[in-house]
Amino acid sequence: MRPIIKVENLSKRYRIGTGAAHRGALRYTTLRESLSRMASAPFKKLSRGGRAPEETIWALRDVTFDIMPSEVVGIIGANGSGKSTLLKVLSRITEPTTGRVELYGRVASLLEVGTGFHPDLTGKENIYLNGAVLGMKRREIARKFDEIVAFAEIDKFLDTSVKYYSSGMYVRLAFAVAAHLDPDILIVDEVLAVGDASFQKKCLGKMDDVTKSGRTVLFVSHAMEMIAQLCERTILMKDGRINKAGPSREVIDYYIGLYNRG
Amino acid sequence: MEAVTRTEGDGLAGPGRGSEQALYHLPEKPLVVIEPHKSWVALNLRDLWLYRETFYFLVWRDIKVRYKQTVFGVAWAIIQPLFLMLAFAFFFGQLVRVSSDGAPYPIWVYVGILPWTFFSNALANSGNSLIGNSNLITKVYFPRLIIPSAAIAAGLLDFAIAFALLLGFIPFYGLGLSRSVLMLPPLVLLVTFLALAVGIWTSALNARYRDVRHALPFVIQLWMFATPIIYPLSIVPPEYRWVIALNPLTGIVEGFRSALFGWPFNWGALAFSAAITLFLFVFFIYVFRRMESSFADVI
Numbered sequence: 001m002r003p004i005i006k007v008e009n010l011s012k013r014y015r016i017g018t019g020a021a022h023r024g025a026l027r028y029t030t031l032r033e034s035l036s037r038m039a040s041a042p043f044k045k046l047s048r049g050g051r052a053p054e055e056t057i058w059a060l061r062d063v064t065f066d067i068m069p070s071e072v073v074g075i076i077g078a079n080g081s082g083k084s085t086l087l088k089v090l091s092r093i094t095e096p097t098t099g100r101v102e103l104y105g106r107v108a109s110l111l112e113v114g115t116g117f118h119p120d121l122t123g124k125e126n127i128y129l130n131g132a133v134l135g136m137k138r139r140e141i142a143r144k145f146d147e148i149v150a151f152a153e154i155d156k157f158l159d160t161s162v163k164y165y166s167s168g169m170y171v172r173l174a175f176a177v178a179a180h181l182d183p184d185i186l187i188v189d190e191v192l193a194v195g196d197a198s199f200q201k202k203c204l205g206k207m208d209d210v211t212k213s214g215r216t217v218l219f220v221s222h223a224m225e226m227i228a229q230l231c232e233r234t235i236l237m238k239d240g241r242i243n244k245a246g247p248s249r250e251v252i253d254y255y256i257g258l259y260n261r262g
Numbered sequence: 263m264e265a266v267t268r269t270e271g272d273g274l275a276g277p278g279r280g281s282e283q284a285l286y287h288l289p290e291k292p293l294v295v296i297e298p299h300k301s302w303v304a305l306n307l308r309d310l311w312l313y314r315e316t317f318y319f320l321v322w323r324d325i326k327v328r329y330k331q332t333v334f335g336v337a338w339a340i341i342q343p344l345f346l347m348l349a350f351a352f353f354f355g356q357l358v359r360v361s362s363d364g365a366p367y368p369i370w371v372y373v374g375i376l377p378w379t380f381f382s383n384a385l386a387n388s389g390n391s392l393i394g395n396s397n398l399i400t401k402v403y404f405p406r407l408i409i410p411s412a413a414i415a416a417g418l419l420d421f422a423i424a425f426a427l428l429l430g431f432i433p434f435y436g437l438g439l440s441r442s443v444l445m446l447p448p449l450v451l452l453v454t455f456l457a458l459a460v461g462i463w464t465s466a467l468n469a470r471y472r473d474v475r476h477a478l479p480f481v482i483q484l485w486m487f488a489t490p491i492i493y494p495l496s497i498v499p500p501e502y503r504w505v506i507a508l509n510p511l512t513g514i515v516e517g518f519r520s521a522l523f524g525w526p527f528n529w530g531a532l533a534f535s536a537a538i539t540l541f542l543f544v545f546f547i548y549v550f551r552r553m554e555s556s557f558a559d560v561i
Contacts, residue, residue: 132319
């Protein structure tokens with residue numbers, strides 16, 4: 001039995017600007033700064049220590065784990081513990097600083113509902129656009145089109161620009177497209193809590209089907225009940241490292257214990 | 263991918279469920295390896311090909327969205343160059359009486375406006391394309407080269423429409439077309455590649471340095487004066503001509519005129535434009551690939 005996802009010593013370092021540090025924002029350079037840095041570079045060796053060393057933060061530190069095919073794994077942790085960075089690296093959105101990941105299947109990542117939706121396009125047009133952006137082929141979208149529309153319950157508004165949709169209709173459509181993705185590995189970040197209570201129930205039901213269809217799923221969520229219900233194994237992240245991994249109930253209880261004790 | 267077989271709805275969910283696991287046949291080699299990039303980055307044509315449908319849909323989106331909620335719709339593709347032509351014909355053709363190498367000034371200037379409008383719009387659109395699509399860049403993976411390229415490809419439709427208008431002018435001015443028009447497809451290709459080269463580079467710079475957003479409209483304006491669009495190269499004093507000739511668009515614009523008016527081609531200038539374009543294209547794609555890995559972090 002070989003893993004479908006192999007993560008070895010994965011680390012990711014971000015540079016944070018001194019001024020922007022408190023906002024948690026990344027520093028972005030202006031051309032002038034780069035030019036002046038370039039111009040002053042030769043002199044820097046002369047005046048050692050003249051400038052404060054650049055502030056960096058390790059969002060991920062030496063993360064190693066394997067995931068077997070058709071496993072459904074939850075990832076939990078406090079804000080800023082590195083969950084989202086991990087998903088971003090696995091989705092190839094950002095590059096790791098060191099380490100290596102091997103993926104033995106087609107990946108689709110769902111870090112947000114409605115990625116690429118354009119407000120001026122109609123519901124129908126957005127289904128195609130969003131599907132394509134998420135990695136579906138045109139034929140695949142056409143085949144699942146009716147199913148998507150039925151799931152989203154928006155058939156009357158198919159030819160209306162989505163900017164006129166209510167926010168509920170918008171997220172229903174967005175989730176419906178995403179729910180019909182068919183990759184080997186699905187990476188999901190806290191996107192299930194959308195729509196009203198009855199639609200949420202439908203989403204959860206759909207996710208339950210997805211996890212039972214033998215797909216490998218990685219799930220980030222703060223909703224512990226959902227993790228406990230959908231995933232049999234859970235990874236707890238803390239300060240960019242894996243704090244604990246194991247059966248979901250155990251890890252969740254440990255995590256909740258951490259905060260109750262404090 | 264195809265190697266992974268899966269039975270639908272068999273309730274298998276994870277390891278430790280025994281024999282169902284044998285249904286999986288993982289590929290021997292990983293489909294994707296994620297590592298820090300090496301100093302030399304190849305173009306990764308395989309990835310570009312895999313994501314061709316994403317390119318197609320982004321072009322389709324840019325075209326669809328451009329004229330949504332406009333009264334004149336796609337007519338804007340004609341209005342823009344047409345009114346430029348009328349303005350130039352009046353000010354430079356009638357009042358200043360700029361030479362047009364013997365051709366009627368309005369149509370002569372229109373032939374110059376055509377590639378210029380395409381090029382300048384392509385540059386403006388692609389230059390801002392990465393920033394405009396930052397929501398995609400931070401949420402999904404696909405080769406980022408697709409974004410500025412799609413912005414440029416979408417402009418080809420407007421180019422074609424504006425070109426159709428030109429064909430309407432030709433009988434009106436009593437011009438006969440010669441075999442030189444056969445040079446048009448290579449010229450269109452050349453200006454597209456030049457736009458791709460500069461647009462790809464600008465978009466990457468813009469993602470990192472927002473100065474580009476302020477500089478771009480102004481650079482485009484200056485570039486127009488450095489290109490013989492409203493004036494012919496022949497009125498530039500010979501000692502300054504080399505400055506204008508360094509601009510790769512010069513050979514292309516002059517080429518368009520030669521092709522449509524049946525004038526002799528300046529092969530030297532064209533070869534120079536082609537060489538510069540090729541060099542910029544390769545170099546700027548290399549630069550883009552070098553910067554690509556940090557887009558999601560800096561945008």
